[in-house]
Amino acid sequence: MGIPPIILNEFDIPVAITYGNHDTEGQYNRQYLRDAEAKLNNLANKHHSYLVDDRENYTLEIFDSETDRLVNVIYVWNSGDYSNWSKISKYAAIGRHQINWYAKTSNQPFNKTFDIGFLHIPLAEYLAVNKEQVVGSYNEKPCPATINSGLFHELLVKDKVKAIFAGHDHDNNFASEYFGIQLNYGNVTGYNAYGRLARGVLAIDLYNDKVERRIIKF
Template identity: 50%
Template sequence: MRLETTGQKAFKICQLTDIHLSDTPLNEASQKSLTAIDKMLQANDFDLIMITGDLLWGKQASKPAETLGALYDVLNRYPVPVAITYGNHDAEGNLDRAGLRQLEAGLAHPADKHHAAVVDDRESYTLEVTRDGKLAHVLYVWDSGDYSHWPADEQYAAIEPEQIEWFTRLPYARTQAQTDLGFLHIPLPEYTQAGQAILTGEQGEAVCSPVTNSGLFYTLLKSQNVKALFAGHDHDNNFTANYRGIGLNYGNPTGYNSYGTLPRGARVISLLPDGYETEILNF
């Protein structure tokens, strides 16, 4: 599905993250998550549902096609485009990331992907938002992977250099006047510095980023068009911050079937012609 808005109207994005669904038949916590998502989508109008990883709770979901089918059955009730990137737990079960991407065929309203590229089984792509029929905003989606190539030195994967090169070669204009956004699962190392100047939300745990800094934030600083990133991964963090002119934000944990004390819900992002606004929508 195309992503469209008109005039000065906000383009509203619902960010779901860390749903952590279990095996089927779904346990009580997983079913509670789906029921809450369903009620939220009934009560609110969104232009895009962006899921930023850990849809599945790793090996606990031994039948990922069935588990994701239950989630997609809920999403398919609403004529809202859906886009997905994956987290560190999604491919710990029976399917690799390629297999998970194939299951996206079960979505009734997939958002149109552009310039998709796969590196190390991690798909990066863009979503294009038009205003009055003209390209107005680009949403950049990076699959941040799972675990490091060097597990003795660090736990989580860094963005691959090829994924940064993909971004730099895309045929989009990049100016300070643009309002483009980025989405990924694992936060960048710069989220640690951002946590020292929180604007809204909570930091209940240390930022679980890769130790290796492969340079995506530096590239975004130079490009000037990406005004904010939205991550997941850390269930006790849902803060927003502005670090060196770029918003470094967490989503809000969505699923009840996982650790963390934050109230469950979603992050709503209102993409405006000249900026963005964001808030937490609790279940």
């Protein structure tokens, strides 16, 4: 099956991708999606790429344009789709190998950095967010994996990642904080999915000591 034309190639903007639970429900598997991704003209420069259980995890490195000093590391986890143990959890959890990958990668001799992370299915800690103390829209209960595999604990131990961004729950686009780590949602973009939120994107301004976010509606 050939790779169709890719609309992202019309824009001179670096692109980084991770997949969600719906992306391979049709005729395309993750290998096909990765093959299509490889055809991008401006694919972001991945580091520490690690493919496990058909999920690719990698980092992006951001350097200060004036000093060429590494100031941010962006961790990207492919959170998979559905659990192998449907009676316990509908959605897949971040795997132990993925947590070990983060533990090892975050030990690299980086400069002191302000790091963030992206995944599709939110972590179980999103359930601890107080609905009355968020910025943005909290319109549905978060739907993480029922199993808490421990990534958030590793983030606390390493004390590098200061914000996590998830998708998955289309009626949420809120930001909150839990034990010093910002828990965020993006914003539903497509029109072929459920959700009452106005379609748009989450824009993130990343600095060497903070992250700011804003919703841009279509």
